Amino acid sequence: MSASKKFKTRMRIKTRIRGKISGTPQRPRLTVFRSNKQIYAQVVDDLSGKTLASASSRAIAESQSVAKIEQAKMVGTKVAEAAKAAGVESVVFDRNGYLYHGRVKSLANAAREGGLQF
Secondary structure, three states: OOHHHHHHHHHHHHHHHHHHOOOOOOOOEEEEEEOOOOEEEEEEEOOOOEEEEEEEOOOOHHHHHOOHHHHHHHHHHHHHHHHHHOOOOEOEEEOOOOOOOOHHHHHHHHHHHOOOEO
């Protein structure tokens, strides 16, 4: 599968997912972006258009020397801590068109263990 077809497929899936879920002030959206080397997570309130908390593997110095799945676990724990500090207890998970597998799944599980409810 070519890179452009893979991207278009992910965008189509992402649009379908975003049509079904939305972040509110009571239950914001936890969205994940995965690049080839890094992983990013944000807690977003879609009604006001503001990011309440975020974390990335680039911001965690020790994550650069471990495997990508371990990076995702670190980011999941950090985003859970940041969300708790912002007063967020419950979120809606947005996998952003990626399969719920591998790095996305480990980030979600780490965020759950960190105290966020999905």
